Amino acid sequence: LVPVITIDGPSASGKGTVAQRVAAALGFHYLDSGALYRLTALAAERRGVVWRDELAVAKLAGELDAVFDGAAVLLDGNNVTEAIRSEGIGIGASVVAALPAVRSALLARQHAFAEAPGLVADGRDMGSVVFPDARLKVFLTASAQARAERRHKQLLAAGEPADLAAIAADLESRDARDRARKVAPLQQWADALLLDTTDMGVDEAVEQVLSWWKN
Ligand code: CDP
CATH class of the missing domain: 3.40.50.300 (P-loop containing nucleotide triphosphate hydrolases)
Structure with a gap:
């Protein structure tokens, strides 16, 4: 059986970056x-x-x-x-x-x-629907404020105009839509470990997932 790590969570939580870094560290495949x-x-x-x-x-x-x-x-x-x-x-x-x-x-x-040697999968329903037998399930989140600031920084770095208040409002409505819909709602699953990255850098978040994986 191929080992799978799932990382689910809301928009702009940084789960994509963390998932890719974990995959690279372990030499695993990555699913976005x-x-x-x-x-x-x-x-x-x-x-x-x-x-x-x-x-x-x-x-x-x-x-x-x-x-x-x-x-x-x-x-x-x-x-x-x-x-x-x-x-x-x-x-x-x-x-x-x-x-x-x-x-x-x-x-x-x-x-x-x-596929061998393993997979890190990032999304909303990776641990619940797509890979329910995953060996490690993480629910990665951050406060609404922290997520809005991250997306804002990302857009500015890409040279795009960005308004922090508008981004925060957009994230909020996207989360509400993801949470409320009938299929694959956004929530933390009972068997997922919670990783709140509000006051955590990417390196620290990656280290935490890797240490859960090794223990
Ligand atoms: O991070 P962001 O929400 O901007 O984008 P994304 O992760 O690329 O996902 C795009 C959209 O696909 C999300 O808003 C979700 O509604 C949906 N999605 C989903 O339903 N199930 C997944 N496993 C991944 C994404």
């Missing part, structure tokens, strides 16, 4: 499950399929021609690394992610990432 929902939303947009059309979007999700090549993401052979990170596609991702048929269409693809 949010990217699959973003790719599905982008594929639908490019084919003129509306995000709420559950069956049509699920069909696209099942047939997604996606390649993860290091940090680059390809869709139908085109580099979409930046395109899937746009705000509009983030909204589309959360719309298509609320459709049960889309989630099941992406299950097999997510399971396929669990």
Whole structure:
């Protein structure tokens, strides 16, 4: 059985960075499950399929021609690394992610990432639905204020205009949507260890996950 570490948590908590660093430290594969929902939303947009059309979007999700090549993401052979990170596609991702048929269409693809020597999987339902038998489950979070400040810093570094209050409001509504929907709601699972990174740097968060893994 391939060992799996799941890291679930809210937007802008820093779980992606921590998950990638843990994977690199252990020599494990890395699954960014949010990217699959973003790719599905982008594929639908490019084919003129509306995000709420559950069956049509699920069909696209099942047939997604996606390649993860290091940090680059390809869709139908085109580099979409930046395109899937746009705000509009983030909204589309959360719309298509609320459709049960889309989630099941992406299950097999997510399971396929669990290859030797191991996997670190990042998302909302990694420990609950996709990899319920994972050996270590982490719920990584931070206060709303800390998460808004992190996203703000990220946008400024990317040279994008950013307003802290607007970002905080956006995160709040995204969390509410992720928490309230019927499938894969955002919550801490009973068997996940809580990692609150409000007053913690990335290095310290990575060290904590690695020490849980080793013990
Ligand atoms: O960090 P951020 O929420 O901006 O983006 P993400 O992790 O790339 O996920 C994009 C969207 O996909 C989220 O808003 C969730 O609604 C959804 N998602 C999900 O439903 N299940 C997952 N395992 C991962 C993401």
